[in-house]
Amino acid sequence: MSGFTKQKQQLAEIIESALQVLIDQKQLELDSMPEINLEVPREKAHGDFASNVALVLAKPAKKNPRQLAELIVASLPEHPVIDKVEIAGPGFINFYLTNQWLYDVLLTIEQEQLAYGANSFGNGERVLLEFVSANPVGPMNVVNARAAAIGDTLAKLLAAAGYSVATEYYVNDAGVQTEVFGRSLEARLQQLANPDYPFPEDGYPGAYVSELAERLKAEKPELLNQDYAERVEFCRIWGIDQMVEWQKQDLADFGVTFDRWFRERDLHEAGALEDIIERLTERGYMYEKDGAFWFRSTVFGDDKDRVIIKQDGTYTYVTADIAYHYDKLKRGFTKLIDLFGPDHHGYIARMKAAVQALGYPEDALEIMILQYVALLRDGEQVKMSKRAGEFITLQDLMEEVGRDAARYFFLMRSPDSHLDFDLTLAAEQSNENPVYYIQYAHARICSILQQAKEQGVTLKQAKEVSLDLLVQEQELDLIKKMAELPEELLMAATQREPHRMARYALDLASQFHSFYTHCHVLSEADELRDARLVLTNCVKIVLQRTLGLLGISAPERM
Template sequence: MTPAALAELVRNTAVEVLSSKQLDTSVLPEVVTVERPRNPEHGDYATNLAMQVAKKAGVAPRDLATWLAEALTGKDGIDSAEVAGPGFLNLRLAADAQGQIVREVITRAGEYGHGDRYAGLKVNLEFVSANPTGPIHLGGTRWAAVGDALGRVLAAQGAEVTREYYFNDAGAQIDRFVRSLIAAAKGEPTPEDGYGGDYIADIASAVVEAEPGVLEQPADEQHETFRRIGVGLMFDEIKQSLHEFGTDFDVFFHEDSLHTSGAVTKAVEELKESGHVYFSDGAWWLRSTEFGDDKDRVLIKSDGAPAYIAGDVAYLRDKRNRGFDLCIYMLGADHHGYIARLKAAAAAFGDDPDVVEVLIGQLVNLVRDGKPVRMSKRAGTVVTLEDLVEAVGVDAARYSLIRSSVDSAVDIDLDLISKRTNENPVFYVQYAHARLASLQRNAASLGIERGSVEDADLSLLTHEREGDLIRTLGEFPRVVKSAAQLREPHRVARYLEDVASAYHKFYDACRVLQPGDDQASPLTIARLQLCEATRQVLANGLALLGVSAPEQM
């Protein structure tokens, strides 16, 4: 019996109990919460339903819990139900009911853990969106891993996810990049506000090779040539780096298109008509303080040029016009101010501010030999995505960046995540999967056929370690749902480490394959089914993180 099925059974039983006592059943929540207790001696699962609804129903919590315990005892799949404390209900499942979790995992295979929480929801997930002025730095690399994983988790809950990269090809930073390229091509020093690093010289040489006469062109024409070719080359490199990192996008949206298409002007005019924009000191201002911002924001500057936020406003409008129900922005640690202004822009257009969500990611620090790693071989001033992948590989890089909450800064120990030991979290999880795959191969080499899970006697899985592992597998759908709802894919990574731990403890305590040529017993078959279910959950979880599930290590 899965936790979801158990929760439904508890709720249905509560309806029966309240009805029999002529009490109001509407006090019951739509979904009852059942959780694994911290102390396994208290039972397999526990619920505080009686404490949650007793007062509303007009009875004492412990009385309601007692009625529920009596009604649940003897139900199919329930071994025992006991009242604890002021009204907690501790439940133990029958062995055959626990086996249903194994059956569901194997039957649903790659779909196990998926749900429909966001079925029909169109989500625009914008992440990375680094300026095309250099290789992706560590902050962008963190978003490349976390953003892709979040997209996978949301899709696993039924959302229609569009991964989008906002291509910042307008503004002063691009001009600085172009001037840096021209200086490098001419052999001149990097401009004071320009970009350094070997990559600038590489791209400058590529521009000259593509357009041999570029250095003889008039200044304006030369600037445009370096801009057109140089930015394109840099962005192609960024795309390739992301692809090799396992992160691909559905849409690359060009900031410049908002200005050339008139979308910025149109959005500002629409806001003027709404009354949420006013004219003061020669400029047009968005009344963003009306919607929780700390100050009003300039949309059109006194010289008539649009402020940066004008592009953001037009971009949000464009996303909504494309039919997205939810627009998630994944931004860096220095972008806290965007939360209020983007929500204010949504409200000013007449939208619910909650159509906008802004996730802020904190910094990433690399450590080697106990000391910070600060310099890149190629970029010169920052550590890049390529530097991290070169040091530890794609899987270790992605997993390490995903497994911590983005709300906090993270230190990546390059020595640790390069180790092939259980100290290294990604190795620990991947090794568990490889060990399980090897176990199935060994069984086959011994002529042991696992057969259909429907034919296996899973009620034989009564060992304490077997029960721990089964109940851990049963938590996977809830973990994925929570990861999607809270926008926290790190929950999947931490859960996989729990699965690996539960499996290793099971394997140490319970022999799966019998020595010699002994005939495979029904218990052997049941344990092979449990092992296959465990391998499947690890594979499904790693897939949600965009990390491989190796069959040999």
């Protein structure tokens, strides 16, 4: 524990002991010790930390808040970290601390290096994060890309928060759409020799299908001698495999890899669908109606029951998905997190119902819904038409704006928010682009450290330098910002809000740029220079740490 968390806890304990004194002296009557909140005031003039304890206790203690605050302050024990205490506003107790706790933050950062900010909150709980899971019949779109960026960062955040995280991509390679895909590819293959060969009405029109057809023709020319059903089936299997490899490559280029690509096909082959039907039947959640078999999901709050076996005897996609989630749970994961696109929110209730029907707690499954992405270019929304095969893919996006910018833009908004992705701004390598603003801070630091080296100045350890020379406003603000990381990281992980990290990186860079302008490093007297070098190096570590969580590179030169 470090930084803010530690300080808050320490102050909370101090306040608590003051309350205990008052209770012992019978100046205060309380049924129970309240939870004591410390917050960092918006206004610097309100101290380093403030507590509303007197406001909260005013009513149960039957005293007016300012009087109560007076009593508490009078009973506060002496403590070396406290510089002074004031009562302000309606009854806030404002604490002003000595700078030592900030200097301690630098020691912590230096010691923990790139692990700085991590904690063991998750207690090693096994979490399975499933995201992207785009159908393997087309290129990945921008919502898939957003899911990739958010899922990847969330996985890193959860790992940093002490969870044992695995990531998975579910490949829908067994559904009707793969059939359509197989027929589309077969048609394109035929068209290479016979342009009049009919293309399926519901087929996938994209140029990538034709490209696959050409490769297929080169690799397996004898395919055309087989009968139609065999050709289509081969096209389906071979084509889907190619598509999956393509998606894998695109995601890898985007910096996103998965621990496992889970094939729906494997579930069918293993009889997993029959298994869950049996299990649901045993547990009394299945019934027959209108020639179909239904899952009684309404028992667990779903709008309506769901068909599991259709009239024609085949399964629905829900059946496979239930089997997949059951598989995850059987593998020992106690928390499943799914990232879905905005068109799947109706899905939450039925899947949570399924998890419960299978005998697991409701909160074993958590589904996050990402909102839509609108692409803007030169202030105009980019029109996309899936039917006409006109859309911007993840690949296009990386080519246009670069991987770092793309990741940052996807991560900078709350997952709940619709995202306006400004391609023009993202592609711009200028001061308007927040990605470069952050990276530039890192490059500047590297430059300072490099020049120090060239001048024969070695970077000392924090304990070897006079940190108490760091007293400028910009220096202290900078350290405070770094002290915030552990708490921000925990919030981002537990609230599933990776955009907090994007914001944090921007704030930290901003504090550094301000420090850079106001406080020179290398031109100062040796002692101050050494202290500032330590500070600068700590900022480098924290920036790298944050950018690492975001999956964005930290260039040494720009």
